[in-house]
Amino acid sequence: MAARRVSARIGGISESATLAVDAKAKALKAAGRPVIGFGAGEPDFPTPASIVAAAVEAAKDPRNHRYTPAAGLPELREAIAVKTARDSGYPVTASQVVVTNGGKQAVYQAFATLLDPGDEVLLPAPYWTTYPEAIALAGGVPVPVVTDESSGYLASVEQLDAARTPRTKALLFCSPSNPTGAVYPSHLVETIGRWAVEHGIWVITDEIYEHLVYDGVQTVSMPVAVPDLADTCIVVNGVAKTYAMTGWRVGWMISPPDITKAAANLQSHLSSNVANVSQRAALAAVSGPLDAVAEMREAFDRRRRTIIKLLSDIPGVDVPTPQGAFYAYPSVKSLLGKEIRGQRPETSVELAALVLEHAEVAVVPGEAFGTPGYFRLSYALGDDDLAAGVTRMGDLLREAR
Known part of the structure; x- marks a missing residue:
């Protein structure tokens, strides 16, 4: 054979x-x-001209021609923490941030850091195509929770609880959603967050579309709505959608200190640091205005x-x-x-x-x-x-x- x-x-x-x-x-x-x-x-x-200009200058600086810390440039990690407090009202420290090669790496590392073989992840569907693949690669089992147009593609607590088993380790939450564009109202975000805390379920919340909302709709970050969730929550985000920087490949994950340390260890072997010129561009992006x-x-x-x-x-x-x-x-x-x-x-x-x-x-x-x-x-x-x-x-x- x-x-x-x-x-x-x-x-x-x-x-x-x-x-x-x-x-x-x-x-x-x-x-x-x-x-x-x-x-x-x-x-x-x-990509906005000021961000491109920052990258051009960074490319000329020999400091950026060398290895830098695997978890990200210290000044970028600090700027992401400041940006998170500014935009989400979520107070975090730079030491909780790991800068990744785009949001996809942040998603993968979140699951790889959390899951053991057989752990189940509740996955509201429709879902972004990468989520189930990243869960499976980490040894986990995706458990789809199917929604449809009748609910505006919003999963209810009742649906999530019906899918919960003793093997449930985490919930993947994405609002605003890819692929549906659905935005969970604040009361439902809070209800789901409290349910997760009650049952000891981790939440990986993907906030990459946080600034793209319409009709006066407001987004709320789940650990802000439910502060008790902060110790069992990973926030995934990046510059791709907000600043038209898909090709620059800069994302990040924000997590409790032990998860951050483990994810940084993984990244030190997986890819090491994100390209420094891209990190400098991201620094200009998250530190600048939202015009x-x-x-x-x-x-x-x-x-x-x-x-x-x-x-x-x-x-x-x-x-x-x-x-x-x-x-x-x-x-x-x-x-x-x-x-x-x-x-x-x-x-x-x-x-x-x-x-x-x-x-x-x-x-x-x-x-x-x-x-x-x-x-x-x-x-x-x-x-x-x-x-x-x-x-x-x-x-x-x-x-x-």
């Missing part, structure tokens, strides 16, 4: 569906097809209203209005099994493939987020492309019989 070439652990990882859809859309576009992609969750704005995000939020809000109107006008499509992030998550379940261009797609994967082929529009099917029968569309793209893309998709879907 031939030896296994790829380990079972790594061989079991699925490719990132969102990045795969984005890559396919770009490849088709490069081949000359007028594909419009709604796949990647990436602001279409340049750029206010401008981006205004554009995203305009696009949000446009995409919801266009999607709502398509027969068979049901879409709640997202209150945060930059995603719409419409249900297309009533279109499945209907004939479109001689085909009868039975799954949202098949329907998304049909939309790509015949409307030349790339969307991510709900299977990638743990809930078949849905599409995720990022509205972080130009206004003209957004309107043209949804219109083309709508024209095709109206053919369903």
Whole structure:
């Protein structure tokens, strides 16, 4: 019997569906097809000039040409602590911060630090594609808690408690949500936090979209709503979405001191320090004003209203209005099994493939987020492309019989 070439652990990882859809859309576009992609969750704005200028200066400084502490530049860790108190009202110290290569590394290290084999993590679905893979890589077991459009994609305490077992170690909480754009109201954040404290359940709360909320909605950080949770909570965040810095790869995790020390030890062997030029750019970002995000939020809000109107006008499509992030998550379940261009797609994967082929529009099917029968569309793209893309998709879907 031939030896296994790829380990079972790594061989079991699925490719990132969102990045795969984005890559396919770009490849088709490069081949000359007028594909419009709604796949990647990436602001279409340049990084603010002042942040880029800080990086240029940092690249000239020999201090940044060398190894630096694995957990992050001391001045950046301090600035993140100050920013967290400023933006969230959550008082933390620099020693609680580990600077990571993007939010994904922070998510992975949070699970790797907390979980032993067989530990279960409650995972409200729809969920970001990376969460279950990171849980499984750490030896944990993801336990989806499925929500739908009827609740605005919000998980209730009753649902969470029904999924809880003696093996439950943690809850992954994301608000504003990727992929749905749902924002948990403060009373529900508090209720869930108190439930977690009562049952000794850790909370990993992903706050990467904290500044992207609309219609006067406010976000609240769970350890602020429930101070008793602070000793069993990890906050994950980064500069990617707020400052249009997806490619700079700077995120962080904030945790109790023993978790921070363990995560820093892991990172010292895994990747060592984040690139110093990127860290210096992040320092300028988190220490500076939020003017750029206010401008981006205004554009995203305009696009949000446009995409919801266009999607709502398509027969068979049901879409709640997202209150945060930059995603719409419409249900297309009533279109499945209907004939479109001689085909009868039975799954949202098949329907998304049909939309790509015949409307030349790339969307991510709900299977990638743990809930078949849905599409995720990022509205972080130009206004003209957004309107043209949804219109083309709508024209095709109206053919369903």
